[in-house]
Amino acid sequence: MSTGTDQEGEDGMRQNGYKRLEQLWRRGCEFLGTEYAILGGAMSWVSERHLVSALSNAGGFGVIACGSMTPDLLDQEIAATKTMTDKPFGVNLITMHPELEALVDVVLDHGMGHVVLAGGIPPGGAIQKLKDGGARVICFAPALVLAKKLLRSGVDALVIEGSEAGGHIGPVSTSILAQEILPHISEVPVFVAGGIGRGEAIAGYLEMGASGAQLGTRFVCAEECIAHENFKKAFLKSSARDAVASIQLDPRFPVIPVRALKNEASERFMQTQRDVINKYQAGEIDLKEAQLAIEHFWAGALRKAVIEGDVENGSLMAGQSVGMVSKIQPVREIIQELVEQAAAHLDR
Known part of the structure; x- marks a missing residue:
């Protein structure tokens, strides 16, 4: 039987964990304008208005996956998302899209604060145009040399994503990329992605110098995700x-x-x-x-x-973290679990 003193001690430790977590990802939260430095990975056909707004409303940062959308479709998707949340969210643009310039115009017309450029080294003109239009530019860095090149191009933040991630991947694991890049990049916030399914992993990367984390697979089985029931069932049994x-x-x-x-x-x-x-x-x-x-x-x-x-x-x-997806949950519940796990880890 625990005493009141024991309970007070446990509560105090838990609060210390939350305080430490706030300190570690403060830079990421301030950059994103969010309560938690957790980005939703941009997944084509999945990261649309419903999931994106749910992530932002729950304190994270939703990101629309533009994918192969036309400028008109992206315009509609951003407008619809704005009706579902008044919190910050971003847009992911593929650099190889044949209408990249027109897509950039769309996000600037909407006054989007953050744009993620993915699918290769972005053209310098796109980065500058976005920055001149008031958007913060986030890019993927698959190696330290490319991270430094992107910094010289003027990007405002980086995502390092390892081969454990779902979808198109590079050859290097998240743990190696984190060790290669995090100790050497301090100029901008760096978010870690790939194979992250629990809060303990987020906390570990924060302690290594990351400013936050990006998760995709973990949110596929969110209640708010529009993915087909069969698609979600495949995740749950894998x-x-x-x-x-x-x-x-x-x-x-x-x-x-x-x-x-x-x-x-x-x-x-x-x-x-x-x-x-x-x-x-x-x-x-x-x-x-x-x-x-x-x-x-x-x-x-x-x-x-x-x-x-x-x-x-x-x-x-799907990413290799799919084994940690065990049930259908509201986005808010998933994020709270991640935060609680990260805080408990930092307590220890």
Whole structure:
């Protein structure tokens, strides 16, 4: 039986953990304008108005995934999100989008405070235009040398995302990137992403010098997420080892690594590569035709899984933290769990 003194001691320790957490991610919170320095990873078809507004309303920072949206669609999505939250949120733009300049105009017309540029080194003109328009620019840094290059380009914050993440990934793990980059970058806030599913991990990276964390997979099974019930069920029954990176069979036919849950489509993709390579070697198709056949295999596959619920023929993009997704929860509850876990870790 615990005494009142014991309980007071536990409460005091818990408060110390929360105070320490506030200190560690204060820079990230001030940069984002949020209560918690937790960003929602931008996931195509998933990170739209409902999930984004729920994240921001719960004290985190939602980010719209523009993906392949046209400028008109992005305009509508930002406007709709604004009707659902008065808290800060951002927009993720893909640097390879053919209408990047027009998309930049859209976010500036809406007075967006934060823009995440992803999918490669952004053109310097885009960074400067966003900054001149009053937006803070966040970019992904897959290596220290690129982090320093991005700083020289004028970015306002960095995200380092390891290969444990879902979707398109680089070759290096989060833990290695954190050790490589965090001790050497102090000019801007740095957010850590990839394989983060619990608050203890967030706290650990904060202690290493991060200003906050970005999570995607953890929020797929939020109540507010519009992903199809089948898509969410696939997450709930999966373990970390089920989230695997796509494999390239022949260097002549490049495959951008994507981490997703194994299903019938991922098995067919391997066979498709073999069939295409055999046709090329037999002289039935030329190199360009073969490359396009492989590249187009996944066209529309993410929407097929997320929106239509076809979890066997679609793409089930998920990070290795999927094993920590165990139930459907409101976003606010997920964030509170993460915060409590981080504070408890810092108590210890």
